[in-house]
Amino acid sequence: MSRPTLTRKLFFRITPTILVTMAVIGGFAFNSATREINNVYDAQLINDANVLWVLLNKQFNDDNGGPATQIGDIDFSMGNQLALNEDADDYADAHMFRAWKDNKIVLFSGSTFPAEIPLQKAGFTTVRYDSEHWRIYSLPIPDTHIVIEVAEKVAMRETLVSNILLNLIFPLLILIPLISLLIWFGINSGLSTIHMLVQQIRSRSPDDLSAIPVGTLPRDLSPLGRSINQLLENLDDLAESRAPFC
Secondary structure (H helix, E strand, O other): OOOOOHHHHHHHHHHHHHHHHHHHHHHHHHHHHHHHHHHHHHHHHHHHHHHHHHHHHHHHHHOOOOOOEEEOOHHHHOOOHHHHOHHHHHHHHOEEEEEEEOOEEEEEEOOOOOOOOOOOOOEEEEEEEOOEEEEEEEEEOOOOOEEEEEEEEHHHHHHHHHHHHHHHHHHHHHHHHHHHHHHHHHHHHHOHHHHHHHHHHHOOOOOOOOOOOOOOOOHHHHHHHHHHHHHHHHHHHHHHHHHHHO
């Protein structure tokens, strides 16, 4: 069994290191994207709750304690315009809101939670409903007994993060063979000086003990070149010392 070449040894030491580094960077990028997406979506929920309060303020003031009112789904109220874009329609279905007054639901969206799911605490919570997780933001209105709840499916965020991950993975899968090829050529190019040095020594005749040129060698190969020249010089001295006896 033939021994592996120096090029191959270096390749199998360098390439895994680079691949592991790429995987670690991808993991950090994925975690960073997940964190930023969650921050953006949470901020959007806060904004939605405040906008709803501004829009429904008058209706709360006019409320006379009657039954809860359902707000029509957005795709129905817009003449099913969202059907032109399935992704947008899915986005609309993944949202809901409830408006509470005196611990009773006053207004709610068509795709809201059932009344069995109680009013959530102020701020952000995550609940499981109908086999899915929902992210809820509850906004208590100061100096009132009104709470605005808005929520969206956590799966929306997970889908977006998954798409980002796929967009990271596919280019990396394409780049890995290219990077490996560049590493292989880079190693061969870096070892070209050693190959030239070996060729110089191999092409010499047995009687040629002159020093090899070391001025063009890289700094880390200069000691090797000087050691070879020292060996050639010792062999030349030994040959000269034996010449009178031949």
